[in-house]
Amino acid sequence: MAEWQNPETIIRWIIFSIVFFLVLFSFIVLLIRVYYKKVISSKLEESRIKLEHQKNLLEVSINTQEKERKRIAADLHDDVIGKLTAIKMMEELRPEKSEETIELLSESIQTARRISHDLSPPLLSFSALSTLIENAITPLQNQLKIVPIFDVRTVDTFDEEFKVQFIRILQEIITNIVKYADASEVEIHFRQSNLFTCLKVIDNGKGFDINKNKTGLGLKNIETRVSYLNGFYRLTSEINKGTKSIFVFKTNE
Structure with missing residues (x-):
């Protein structure tokens, strides 16, 4: 009987084949796991970058709005309110002053001051x-x-x-x-x-x-x-x- 026909040899080949295919299968599974892990990691990193980018855009947008609000508030306080106050004082010093005009100027000054404070609340800190x-x-x-x-x-x-x-x-x-x-x-x-x-x-x-x-x-x-x-x-x-x-x-x- 040829050696390859020996039952022990056949059993050894069967065991070897099973072990080989198990090792091959494990290797393939490992490769798949590594691949998917890299894909998931890449997707997570991509999502993190997108979120970080959105957060940065959000921060820039809000900071830009606040800077514009502060600029407008400063213009109201330093320019508009100042001029209205000067006009009110001039009207009060006139011999024929108009109480109605003075009252309207006072209301305008209060309104401008309120808007200025809404735009940029004072003494925040x-x-x-x-x-x-x-x-x-x-x-x-x-x-x-x-x-x-x-x-x-x-x-x-x-x-x-x-x-x-x-x-x-x-x-x-x-x-x-x-x-x-x-x-x-x-x-x-x-x-x-x-x-x-x-x-x-x-x-x-x-x-x-x-x-x-x-x-x-x-x-x-x-x-x-x-x-x-x-x-x-x-x-x-x-x-x-x-x-x-x-x-x-x-x-x-």
Whole structure:
């Protein structure tokens, strides 16, 4: 009997073949795993780069807006308000002064000063966030009944950038309410703890269909600023039942 016909030889060849195919299969599986790992890693890196790019664009856009707001606020304060004040003083010194003109100039100066402060809130670094909220809503008290509720449980440690963006979000919400909600009352709940800072704004307006209006410019501006601050934002609204906006940020962000 030939050696290759020996049962032991056949068994050895069978075992060798099985081992060979197992090793080959394991090698192929390993290659596939390495390949997919590289693909996944590449996709993750690509996504990270895209997110980083979007974040940079977002930061540039917001910083550009704030610089333009500060420029306009400075022009209002240094130029327009100054000239209006000079005209008012000249009118007051005239023998035949007009009280009506003086009153209109005073109102114009106050309006310009309010707009300037809205564009660039003064003393940001030295003002608590709750104080800035009060300053932002006070001029609107003659248009809406605003009910502020403050629950401050920790010392304010926010930087100027956070305060600016937070106030911008509140201003955008209030502006939307004044323009579109037809509301008579707004509740503003502000809570600040060691872990989270929360803002809830509730109006009794006519509400709207979120699915039809979620791409509006105002909502996009809010979402952009919330994303910039790494916060959480939820909006709920029902027709004829008002609108509720909730914002949550990590206090130590």
